[in-house]
Amino acid sequence: MPPGTLTRERDVRxxxxxxxxxxxxxxxxxxGDAGLAEEAVQETFLRAxxxxxxxxxxxxxxxxxxxxxxxxxxxxxSRARAARxxxxxxxxxxxxxxxxEALLAWQVEEAxxxxxxxxxxxxxxxxxxxxxxxxxxxxxxxxxxxxxxRVYYGLRALKVALEEIGYED
Amino acid sequence: xxxxxxxxxxxxxGAYALGQLPADERAGLEAHLExxxxxxxxxxxxEPVARxxxxxxxxxxxxxxxxxxxxxxxxxxxxxxxxxxxxxxxRLRLGLALSGATxxxxxxxxxxxxxxxxxxxxPEQRVSFSSLPPGVEIAATLEPRTYGTEVHMYxxxxxxxxxxxxxxxxxxxxxxxxxTFRYRYGAEEAVLSAALDLSQTRSVVxxxxxxxxxxxxxxxxxx
Numbered sequence: 001m002p003p004g005t006l007t008r009e010r011d012v013r014x015x016x017x018x019x020x021x022x023x024x025x026x027x028x029x030x031x032g033d034a035g036l037a038e039e040a041v042q043e044t045f046l047r048a049x050x051x052x053x054x055x056x057x058x059x060x061x062x063x064x065x066x067x068x069x070x071x072x073x074x075x076x077x078s079r080a081r082a083a084r085x086x087x088x089x090x091x092x093x094x095x096x097x098x099x100x101e102a103l104l105a106w107q108v109e110e111a112x113x114x115x116x117x118x119x120x121x122x123x124x125x126x127x128x129x130x131x132x133x134x135x136x137x138x139x140x141x142x143x144x145x146x147x148x149x150r151v152y153y154g155l156r157a158l159k160v161a162l163e164e165i166g167y168e169d
Numbered sequence: 170x171x172x173x174x175x176x177x178x179x180x181x182x183g184a185y186a187l188g189q190l191p192a193d194e195r196a197g198l199e200a201h202l203e204x205x206x207x208x209x210x211x212x213x214x215x216e217p218v219a220r221x222x223x224x225x226x227x228x229x230x231x232x233x234x235x236x237x238x239x240x241x242x243x244x245x246x247x248x249x250x251x252x253x254x255x256x257x258x259x260r261l262r263l264g265l266a267l268s269g270a271t272x273x274x275x276x277x278x279x280x281x282x283x284x285x286x287x288x289x290x291x292p293e294q295r296v297s298f299s300s301l302p303p304g305v306e307i308a309a310t311l312e313p314r315t316y317g318t319e320v321h322m323y324x325x326x327x328x329x330x331x332x333x334x335x336x337x338x339x340x341x342x343x344x345x346x347x348x349t350f351r352y353r354y355g356a357e358e359a360v361l362s363a364a365l366d367l368s369q370t371r372s373v374v375x376x377x378x379x380x381x382x383x384x385x386x387x388x389x390x391x392x
Contacts (some may be wrong), residue, residue, distance in 0.1 A: 009248055016241045026235035029229070039329075041236060043354045045244045046251070080328050101224065108225035113233055120230070127187055128227035145180075153185030161217045167221075 006052035006062070006063055019043075019063055022165070023070050025110060030074050030102035040077055044070040064166060074099055104167070111161035119154030122147050175205060175210060182212050186219040254323070254358055296373050296384035302373040307375060309335075313367040320347045320373065322359045327377055335377040337363040347373075 006015065023044060025035035047069050048055070078099070112120055118134055125136045126147065137144040178201050180355040184190045185198055202209050214241050294311040301307060306325040320335055343365065350359035373384045 009245060009252075012248060013241065013365060013377075016244060020236050020241065024240075025234050026326050038237065038240060039354075040186070041240060042244050042247065046247060046354065049248050050251075062368075080330055083328070103225040104221055105226065108221050109229050112225060112230045123222075124227055125228065126189060128221060128225075131187070132235050148184050149180040151187065151189070152180045155183040155186065155218055158222075159214065160222075162218065 001136075003160050006055045009049075011052070015048065015062055015066065016045060019150055021068050023066060026103065027070060027074060028108045029106040029109070030099055031077060036077055036081070040070060040073045043073045047073065067145075067166065071099065071103070073136065078084040107162060107165055107167045109160075109164070110165055111158050111167070114161040114164070115154060115157040119150055119157050123158070125152045126151060175208065177286050178205075179208055179211060182208065182215060186215040188214060190381075209251070223245070232269075292355075294367060294386060296386055298375065298382040298384045301382060307377070309373055309375070309384060311367050311370065313372070313384065314362065317345075317348075317362060317364040318367045318370055320363065321360045322350065322361065322375065324377075327352055331378050333359070335361050336374045336376070337365045337370050338372045338374060339365050339369045340371060343355075352377075 006012065009108050020041060027044075028034060028041040028042070031037050031040060044066060048066055049129050051069075055062065063098055115123075121140070122136060125139075126133060133144050133147045137147045140147070178198060181190060181194060181198055185195065190198065202212065292313055296309050296311065298307045298309075302324040306323070308323045310321045312321070313319075318337060320337070322333070322335060324333065329352060331350055331352045332349060334349045337345050338343070339348055345363045345365040347363035348361035350361065352359075367386075370386045372386055375382050375384075
């Protein structure tokens, strides 16, 4: 895609098809509300289209650019929501993590979804649920050493998946 | 040199990085790491991943979320709408610029527009709001209708979700509401109407949140 070509409606459609799922996932994770997440994704593509001439693929991927826009939109929406008195008083406001933390959390969750089922399973069971290797091994019908090696290869796969979705340590 | 023992140790590195290795195995592995730069390098690769893992909520891992199926179409519709809105606003700005020019220059320019069949040819009236905060743009066009006046509002630069209320003022303190709208990011014009003839309309008042802005309406030349 040459520079400045996010100006046509067709380009936006293509960008949407490729990235809307992830953008929505992150928006939902960070804003905690489906309606706001929709508004955020919509606003992100509108801003991207309006600034389409400034997009230069030489400088970074379209995905990175869209995430940067979404980040700003999410900040604006969080502020607007904080300023809306009715919601805050009603106590219906979902809890909001600081945005950077929410982005990281979403990246880890998204990376976990992308790795193989076998790897995900042992990481969830042993790490997040804190279950002993022996118990997980018995449940899966494999030797304990296999659980251990799956944890290792799972962690490696997670690293690759995190890099794919733009995480930088 | 990679030995068979090294490979086995290496597979313990995941458990080690996550703090899952039993104490006895941990001691053995740490002794090995002392003398094995390859395994140390491998551990350094895994540690940043292990550090961010606690951030994830395991309950959310299984729940991949998808945007509503029609969101893409709605965005495309908004963009198409905004493209139309831009054309309107460009015409509107041209009109606003005109109202600021000197009378003679305006008359000359008007003549050119009329000759060219330009934006001044229609019966619509453009009005401009003064004393707007920096970054805020509000403009309106008024169109005569048999039932009164149709009001097209264009707003930019205010917070998304802000409630806006529009009132038309006539002679002798007459005030007729044209309606309300909520501004949304990138929204195109809001179309409202009031039961007051355009020829009777003296000014347009728009209440944005707690502030109000007024735009005078010039008396119709031919009405």
